[in-house]
Amino acid sequence: MEYFHRSTTILERGFSCIWKCETKSFDAVKAVQDVSLTVNEAEIHGLLGENGAGKSTLMNVLGGILRQDSGEIIIDGEDHSHLTPLKADHLGIKFIHQELNLVDDLCVYENLFLHNELTHGGLVLKKREMVSRSREILKKMQLNIDPLDYVRDLDTSRKQLVEIARALLFDCKLIIMDEPTTSLTNEEISNLFVIMRSLKKEGISCIYISHKMPELFEICDRYTVMRDGKFVATGNFADIDEKQATEMLVGRSLVHEVVEKSNTVDENTTVLEVQQLSCTNHFNDISFTLHKGEIMAITGLFGDGRGELSECLFGARKVNSGKILLKGKEIQGQPIIRVMKSGVSMVPRNRKERSIIKDMSIKDNLSMAFFTSKHKNVYVSDREETQRFEKSKQETNIKASDPDNKITSLSGGNQQKVIFSRWFGLDSDVYIMDNPTQGIDVGAKFEMYQLITKLAEQGKSVIVFSSEYPEIHKIADTCLVLYKGEINKKFTRDELNEMDVMYYATGSNKKEGAQSHA
Amino acid sequence: MLNKNANTPLNERDLSITAETTTKDKLLILLRKLVFDHNYILSLIFLLLIGRIASDQFLSAASLINLFKSAVFIGIISLGMSLVIISGNIDLSVGSILGLTAAVGVVVFNATHSIFVTLFATVGLGFLLGLFNGVFVGIAKVAAFIVTLATLVGYRSITIQFGDGGPQIVDNDAYFAILRPIGYGKLGSIPYLVIIFIALTVLVWFIMTKTKFGRYVYAIGSNENSARLTGINVKLIKVAIFAITGMLTGIAGFLYITRFGSVDVATAGKSFELDVIAAVAIGGTSMAGGRGKIQGSFFGAVILYAIDAILSAFQVPAFVNDLIKGILILGAVLLQKALDKERTE
Numbered sequence: 022m023e024y025f026h027r028s029t030t031i032l033e034r035g036f037s038c039i040w041k042c043e044t045k046s047f048d049a050v051k052a053v054q055d056v057s058l059t060v061n062e063a064e065i066h067g068l069l070g071e072n073g074a075g076k077s078t079l080m081n082v083l084g085g086i087l088r089q090d091s092g093e094i095i096i097d098g099e100d101h102s103h104l105t106p107l108k109a110d111h112l113g114i115k116f117i118h119q120e121l122n123l124v125d126d127l128c129v130y131e132n133l134f135l136h137n138e139l140t141h142g143g144l145v146l147k148k149r150e151m152v153s154r155s156r157e158i159l160k161k162m163q164l165n166i167d168p169l170d171y172v173r174d175l176d177t178s179r180k181q182l183v184e185i186a187r188a189l190l191f192d193c194k195l196i197i198m199d200e201p202t203t204s205l206t207n208e209e210i211s212n213l214f215v216i217m218r219s220l221k222k223e224g225i226s227c228i229y230i231s232h233k234m235p236e237l238f239e240i241c242d243r244y245t246v247m248r249d250g251k252f253v254a255t256g257n258f259a260d261i262d263e264k265q266a267t268e269m270l271v272g273r274s275l276v277h278e279v280v281e282k283s284n285t286v287d288e289n290t291t292v293l294e295v296q297q298l299s300c301t302n303h304f305n306d307i308s309f310t311l312h313k314g315e316i317m318a319i320t321g322l323f324g325d326g327r328g329e330l331s332e333c334l335f336g337a338r339k340v341n342s343g344k345i346l347l348k349g350k351e352i353q354g355q356p357i358i359r360v361m362k363s364g365v366s367m368v369p370r371n372r373k374e375r376s377i378i379k380d381m382s383i384k385d386n387l388s389m390a391f392f393t394s395k396h397k398n399v400y401v402s403d404r405e406e407t408q409r410f411e412k413s414k415q416e417t418n419i420k421a422s423d424p425d426n427k428i429t430s431l432s433g434g435n436q437q438k439v440i441f442s443r444w445f446g447l448d449s450d451v452y453i454m455d456n457p458t459q460g461i462d463v464g465a466k467f468e469m470y471q472l473i474t475k476l477a478e479q480g481k482s483v484i485v486f487s488s489e490y491p492e493i494h495k496i497a498d499t500c501l502v503l504y505k506g507e508i509n510k511k512f513t514r515d516e517l518n519e520m521d522v523m524y525y526a527t528g529s530n531k532k533e534g535a536q537s538h539a
Numbered sequence: 540m541l542n543k544n545a546n547t548p549l550n551e552r553d554l555s556i557t558a559e560t561t562t563k564d565k566l567l568i569l570l571r572k573l574v575f576d577h578n579y580i581l582s583l584i585f586l587l588l589i590g591r592i593a594s595d596q597f598l599s600a601a602s603l604i605n606l607f608k609s610a611v612f613i614g615i616i617s618l619g620m621s622l623v624i625i626s627g628n629i630d631l632s633v634g635s636i637l638g639l640t641a642a643v644g645v646v647v648f649n650a651t652h653s654i655f656v657t658l659f660a661t662v663g664l665g666f667l668l669g670l671f672n673g674v675f676v677g678i679a680k681v682a683a684f685i686v687t688l689a690t691l692v693g694y695r696s697i698t699i700q701f702g703d704g705g706p707q708i709v710d711n712d713a714y715f716a717i718l719r720p721i722g723y724g725k726l727g728s729i730p731y732l733v734i735i736f737i738a739l740t741v742l743v744w745f746i747m748t749k750t751k752f753g754r755y756v757y758a759i760g761s762n763e764n765s766a767r768l769t770g771i772n773v774k775l776i777k778v779a780i781f782a783i784t785g786m787l788t789g790i791a792g793f794l795y796i797t798r799f800g801s802v803d804v805a806t807a808g809k810s811f812e813l814d815v816i817a818a819v820a821i822g823g824t825s826m827a828g829g830r831g832k833i834q835g836s837f838f839g840a841v842i843l844y845a846i847d848a849i850l851s852a853f854q855v856p857a858f859v860n861d862l863i864k865g866i867l868i869l870g871a872v873l874l875q876k877a878l879d880k881e882r883t884e
Binding site: 335401 | 767829
C-alpha cells in the first residue's frame with residue numbers, strides 16, 4: 022500500500038532541513054506523496070497549496086505529530102526521520118498550528134510555558150520567572166496582553182498571537198506557521214512581519230503557510246508549491262509574479278474547469294426569510310432573504326459566528342431573538358426534526374464530528390435522515406435501503422462497492438457524497454451547507470459544486486457557509502460577508518471578487534471608519 | 540505490521556467472492572466471520588472443551604441446558620444493558636430494580652394470585668424505575684453513571700423499607716400451584732425459563748437490527764452529535780432505552796419469583812449489575828458505545844456461567860474463584876480489542 026524511494030539532496034551550509042518523498046495515507050487517499058522540501062538557514066519559506074493540498078499533513082510530519090510512511094527528514098545533515106513532537110521540540114522546531122491549541126482555562130503565561138514549565142527541582146513552579154519572561158516576549162511582540170489574563174477572555178486574533186508568542190519563547194531554529202494570519206488585522210499582520218524579519222536576522226528559519234498571495238510575496242524568500250498532495254515547484258519568489266503562483270497553485274487543467282451555472286434565481290419567490298437573528302457571543306442582528314433557486318454563500322474569517330448561525334438556522338442551537346420564516350411560516354425555536362419536516366436540510370461542518378456515524382454502514386449512514394423524517398414504518402426493509410443506496414450512488418456518483426461496509430472505509434470525498442445523498446433524499450426547499458467541501462480532494466470538490474448547482478436548477482435554495490473564496494466564486498449567486506458576527510457586506514454575483522471579500526471579512530472598512538472618526 | 544501483511548491475501552480473496560469462489564475460500568470467509576464477528580461462540584466452545592477435561596459430564600445435554608438456565612436472569616437483564624451500553628451509557632441500578640420489582644411482585648401475587656397481574660406489576664414497575672433513570676440521563680443530562688449509582692442505592696433502600704428488612708415469601712400453596720410450574724416447567728427437556736430467555740433475545744435482536752429504533756440507538760452511541768443533526772430525538776431515545784432496560788429487568792424479577800418463591804429484600808439481585816456488565820463486555824459490546832451485538836450478550840451471559848461451572852468442576856477454592864473470573868473477563872475483552880484492531884487495519 023505504501024512505497025517510496027528517492028535519494029539525497031544537496032545540503033546547504035549551516036542549518037538546513039530536508040524532507041523528502043513522504044507518503045502519508047489517510048482513508049486510502051494519499052495525503053502527501055513524493056514531496057521534497059528544503060529550507061535553508063535564515064530563510065522564510067512560503068508553502069503554497071489549496072486547502073487539502075497536504076500542506077498541514079506535511080507540516081505535521083515535520084512537527085513529529087504524524088509519522089511519514091516513507092522518506093527521510095534531514096536536519097543539519099543528520100537523519101531525523103523518526104520524529105516525535107518531543108524530539109522536534111528539542112531540535113528547535115516550533116509549530117504554530119492552524120487551529121488554536123490553547124487551554125482556555127489557564128492563564129496566558131501558563132499556556133506559554135505549557136509542558137515547558139520552569140521549576141525548582143522539577144516540582145515547584147517558578148511562577149514569577151515565567152510571568153516576567155512572558156511579559157518580555159509579549160512586549161517584544163508589541164502586544165498589550167497581561168500574562169495573568171485567562172486565555173478564554175482573549176479574542177481570536179489575540180489567541181493566535183499568544184500561540185505565536187509560545188513559539189518565540191524558547192530558542193528555536195525553525196518556526197512553522199500554518200496560516201497564522203487568518204484572524205489578524207492588517208496592523209497585527211505587519212507587526213508579525215517585523216518580528217519575523219528580526220528572527221530572520223538572528224538566523225532563524227521559518228516555514229510560512231498561507232493562502233494570501235500579497236503576504237507571501239511580502240515576507241517570503243523562497244516558495245514550494247503543492248497540489249493534491251504532490252510536489253509541484255520550488256524557487257525564489259523574486260522570479261515569479263502572483264499570476265504565475267496562482268497558476269501553479271490551481272493547476273492549469275483546473276483553471277478551465279468552470280462549473281456551468283445558469284441563472285436560476287427566481288427573485289419573486291422568497292423561500293427563507295431571516296429577521297434580526299441574534300445569539301449572544303456569536304452573532305448579532307442577522308437579516309437576509311433567500312429566493313427560490315438561489316445559492317447564497319456566507320463567508321467570513323475565524324470567529325465570525327458563521328458556524329453558530331448555520332446551527333441556528335437548522336434549529337440545532339437556540340437564538341436569543343429574531344425570526345426565521347420558511348415560506349412565511351415561523352420555524353425558529355422548533356426542534357430539528359420539525360425544521361427538517363418543514364423543508365430544511367443541513368450538511369454540517371466537520372464531517373467526522375458532526376455528520377458521519379462512524380460505527381455504522383454506508384447504507385445506514387445514508388438513510389438516517391430519511392428514517393427520522395420520512396420513513397413511516399417501524400420495520401426497516403433491507404431491500405428498500407439497498408435500493409435507496411443504489412439510487413443515490415448513481416445520483417451523486419459514490420464510489421463504494423458494498424453498502425454494508427462501514428462508512429469509514431470510504432475516502433473523505435465519498436463520505437461527503439453519502440452525507441449529501443442523505444439530505445437529497447428529503448427533497449427539502451432549503452439546503453444549508455456548512456463548509457461542505459472541508460477536507461476532500463479537488464476532484465470531489467468539483468463534483469460537490471456540480472451537485473450544488475444542480476440543486477439550484479431544481480428550484481432548491483442553498484446556503485453555503487464557506488471560507489474558501491474560489492469555492493464561493495464558482496457557485497454563489499449572492500454572498501454575505503460576516504465580520505465579528507454581523508453582516509458587513511452583501512455582494513451580488515457581478516460584484517464578487519476576492520480582494521473585496523477579504524477587505525470586508527477582515528473588517529478593514531470598520532477600522533478605517535473608526536480611525537477617521539478618532 | 541507483520542500480521543497486517545499476513546492478512547492481506549485473505550482480504551483480497553474476501554473481495555473477490557464471485558463465481559470462482561471455492562469451498563476452501565468459503566470456509567475461510569466463514570472462519571474469518573466467526574473469528575472477527577462472532578468470537579464469543581468460539582470462546583464458549585473453547586471454555587466447554589476445557590470443562591470437558593475436568594468432567595466427562597460437562598458436555599452432556601443436561602449440564603448444557605443447566606448452564607443456559609443458570610444464565611437466564613443475568614442474561615435477560617444483559618439484553619437491556621446492551622442497549623444502554625451501545626448507546627454510550629451505563630445502568631448500575633439493574634440489580635436493585637430486580638430486587639424491588641420481585642419484592643413488589645410477591646406482594647401483588649399474594650393479593651391476587653394472578654400471573655398476569657403480577658407480570659404486569661413487575662414489568663410496569665420496572666418500566667417506571669427505568670423511566671426515572673432515563674429522565675435524569677436523557678433530559679436532565681446527568682451522567683448515567685451518577686444517576687444509576689444514586690438509584691442503585693436508592694431503589695435498594697426502598698426495597699428494604701418495603702419489605703421491612705425481611706424476606707417476602709409467596710404463599711406456599713399458590714406458589715406450587717401457579718408459579719412453580721413456570722420456574723421449573725419444561726417443554727420437552729428445555730426449561731420454560733430458557734425458552735423465554737431465547738425468545739426475548741430474538742425480540743431484542745430484532746428491535747436492534749431491523750427497526751429504526753435500533754438504528755437510532757447505535758447512532759447515538761457512535762456519534763451523538765451526528766445523530767442529533769440528522770433529526771433523531773436523542774433525549775427521547777435515551778429515556779426509552781432506560782425504560783426498556785427497566786422492563787426487561789422487571790421480567791427477570793417476575794421469573795425470579797417463579798423460580799425461588801421468595802425474595803430477600805436485602806440481597807435479591809445484589810451486585811447483579813457487575814455480572815450483567817461483564818456479560819455484555821464478554822459479548823463484544825464496546826464500552827465506548829456504538830458497537831455491539833445482542834446475540835453477543837446472550838452468549839456473554841452463558842460464558843460467564845460456563846466459567847463458574849468450570850471452576851467448580853476443577854474444584855477451585857471459592858476465594859480464588861472471583862480472581863480467576865476477573866482475569867478471564869479481562870482476557871476476553873483484551874482479545875476482542877486485539878481482534879477489532881486487526882479487523883479495522
